[in-house]
Amino acid sequence: MSSKKVIELFYDVVSPYSWLGFEVMCRYRNVWNIDLKLRPAFLGGIMKGAGNSPKSPGLVPNKFLYMTKDLNRLAQYFNVPIQPPSDPFEAMFDKGSLAAMRFVTAVQERETGGDEQVECVSRELWRRIWSQDKDITKPESLTEVNIKLHAGLSNRDIEEALALATSDKIKEKLKKATEEALGHGSFGFPVILCHVNGGKEMFFGSDRFELMAHCIGEKWLGPQPKEVSANL
Amino acid sequence: MSSKIVIELFYDVVSPYSWLGFEVMCRYRNVWNIDLKLRPAFLGGIMKGAGNKPPGLVPNKFLYMTKDLNRLAQYFNVPIQPPSDPFEAMFDKDRGDKQVECVSRELWRRIWSQDKDITKPESLTEVNIKLHAGLSNRDIEEALALATSDKIKEKLKKATEEALGHGSFGFPVILCHVNGGKEMFFGSDRFELMAHYVYFPPCPPGGGRCSLFKSKVNGRVVEGILCAVLCLN
Numbered sequence: 001m002s003s004k005k006v007i008e009l010f011y012d013v014v015s016p017y018s019w020l021g022f023e024v025m026c027r028y029r030n031v032w033n034i035d036l037k038l039r040p041a042f043l044g045g046i047m048k049g050a051g052n053s054p055k056s057p058g059l060v061p062n063k064f065l066y067m068t069k070d071l072n073r074l075a076q077y078f079n080v081p082i083q084p085p086s087d088p089f090e091a092m093f094d095k096g097s098l099a100a101m102r103f104v105t106a107v108q109e110r111e112t113g114g115d116e117q118v119e120c121v122s123r124e125l126w127r128r129i130w131s132q133d134k135d136i137t138k139p140e141s142l143t144e145v146n147i148k149l150h151a152g153l154s155n156r157d158i159e160e161a162l163a164l165a166t167s168d169k170i171k172e173k174l175k176k177a178t179e180e181a182l183g184h185g186s187f188g189f190p191v192i193l194c195h196v197n198g199g200k201e202m203f204f205g206s207d208r209f210e211l212m213a214h215c216i217g218e219k220w221l222g223p224q225p226k227e228v229s230a231n232l
Numbered sequence: 233m234s235s236k237i238v239i240e241l242f243y244d245v246v247s248p249y250s251w252l253g254f255e256v257m258c259r260y261r262n263v264w265n266i267d268l269k270l271r272p273a274f275l276g277g278i279m280k281g282a283g284n285k286p287p288g289l290v291p292n293k294f295l296y297m298t299k300d301l302n303r304l305a306q307y308f309n310v311p312i313q314p315p316s317d318p319f320e321a322m323f324d325k326d327r328g329d330k331q332v333e334c335v336s337r338e339l340w341r342r343i344w345s346q347d348k349d350i351t352k353p354e355s356l357t358e359v360n361i362k363l364h365a366g367l368s369n370r371d372i373e374e375a376l377a378l379a380t381s382d383k384i385k386e387k388l389k390k391a392t393e394e395a396l397g398h399g400s401f402g403f404p405v406i407l408c409h410v411n412g413g414k415e416m417f418f419g420s421d422r423f424e425l426m427a428h429y430v431y432f433p434p435c436p437p438g439g440g441r442c443s444l445f446k447s448k449v450n451g452r453v454v455e456g457i458l459c460a461v462l463c464l465n
Contacts, residue, residue, distance in 0.1 A: 050292045062282045062401040066418055073415075077425050187292040201303075204296055207421035211307050222424070 004035040005216050010181040010191040012043035013104065013125040013136065014097035016071055016082050021190035021206035022126070023080050024223060026119060031225045032218045038115050040104040040122065043189050044096055045178035050187040055093055074206075078223040085133040099165070100125055100136040105174045106164040110157070120151035236267040237430055242395040242405040244275035245339040245350065248301055248312055253404035253420035254340070255310045258333060264430055270332050275403050277392035282401040304420075315347040334365035 009025050011018035022038075029036045047054040068084060075082035085091045104125065108118040124146055128134040135141045143158050153161075164170055181191050184202050192203045194216050201215050213220035241257050243250035254270075261268045279286065288294035298314060305312035342348040342355065349355045357372050367375075378384055395405050398416050406417045408429055415429050 050290055052290045052293065060282055060284045060401050062396070062399045063284065066399050066401065066416070069416075070418075070422075073425060077428060182292070185292050185296050187290050187296065202296070202299075204300075205421075207419075208300075210424070211303060214307055215303070 002033065004033050006035045006037060006195040007216075008037045008039050008193040008195075010039045010041045010177065010184075010186065010189060010193070011122070012041060012046075012097050012189050013100055013122055013129065014092055015043055015189045016084075016126075016130050017206045018190040019082060019126040019130055020074055020078050020080055021192060022122065023078065024206065024209060025192065027223075027225055031221065032213075032216070034216070034218075038108070038118055038122070039177050039181070040101055040108060040118070040174070041177040041181050041189070042098060042101050042174055044098065045175070046181060046186050046188060049178070049182045052187045055089075081127070081131045083131050083133070085129060091129055095135070095137045097136065099139075100142070102165040102170050102174055103142050103161060105177070106161040106167075106170050107151075107153075109164065109170060109173065110161060117151050117153060121153075124151065236265050238267045238269060238409040239430075240269045240271050240407040240409075242271045242273045242391065242398075242400065242407070243336070243403050244273060244278075245336055245343065247275055247403045248314075248340075248344050249420045250404040251312060251340040251344055252304055252308050252310055253406060254336065255308065256420065256423060257406065264427070266430065270336070271391050271395070272332065272336065272388070273391040273395050273403070274388055277389065278395060278400050278402060281392070281396045284401045287402075311341070311345045313345050313347070315343060331365050331367060331371075335367070338365065 007025065009022065011022055013019075025036055028034065044054070046052070053059070071082050071084065074080075104118060104122055107121045108115065111117045125136050125142075127146070128141065128144075129136045139162055142162060143155075181189075184191060184193055184200070186202075186204070188204060190204070190206060192208075192212065194201045194203070194212060196216050201212070203212050210220040239257065241254060243254055245251075257268055260266065278284070288297060301312055301314065304310075339350050342358075343350045353376055356376060357369075395403075398405060398407055398414070400416075400418070402418060404418070404420060406422075406426065408415045408417070408426060410429055415426075417426050
């Protein structure tokens, strides 16, 4: 049996398009012959490092209006419950995601044998900011019941992850992941890096899945592959 | 037989992603039940009107676009080869339905395949354009003369303003008229989603019988089929 193709997904929970990419890749991890590696990173660092303007959708009114409609359509089509927060600007640019992504990195660092916890915690954070219009910046937000329940983490696990999140070790780890993404040419998220044929194909955004499938020798079955195979 | 869904494609030949969208829509005009309307417009006017800047100003973005276009060109089978100086070609120079389709394609080929000029009148009179578009020397001369008229300047301006009115901040813009509403798609990477709207258009507001089938029975596909059967096109 041929070895699995490694695919790295660089993401930040402040990014709604990253949520789409994340759900799709998680759905495909047992459909395609891939080894999916979740790489939590920091979008603010990408914007700074790439000289990109995070507020550009806001500076171009038509772009911001389009993004709102686009996300709404994609949310339905991909079956991901994205609902913009009441103040997306505040959520994305003022409050940011540094504490949240350090927390996700800490969860991943503590986790042994797989990434079920980091997957669940990431999803719960997306749900908070991009579905339920809740805060993700304060420690209290990160200790809420949902995260524990869904991720199977105990109170103690959460406390330890929170403490670890402010350590130099975790700050460095998040910084490193962000710099790696920049090194691959990132100017935003999500970045999906496919290791194929001794090389690397980088895909930006959540609208290159059909092309990506072609590049890695797999077949794109739409946003919900299990439904397709169940109906065959 | 149900009436065709009108789809307007706003584009400028200076935009390579527009070429992709253009070729895809032209290929689908006899596959989907659509009435494709080509709407040549001016990207410079869109950038100005929307207060936007070209994407290539962020170095990593520009590098990515080069690779992205290369991969898409192969996958979509459109012979895109970036000109030697894309910035000059796109931004520095100032720069006009079977004939429109052919002339558009030939202009894309010149700039985005053969690294040739498209701004000088001599460029526009070249043999390829005439051959492929079935235009005579006289046709080309007359079109060139007409191109500088107030009438044509106004027409191009109007198409550009229409696109802005639909919310454009770049090209291509694909506007689908479905069930009394308009769905606008930007770029050449929303075709799967667009197909979903063309085949399973959202129910018209206050959609009568459709509302009975709003709940998901077995995913969207089933809901869509029932709606398409029940809703009159």
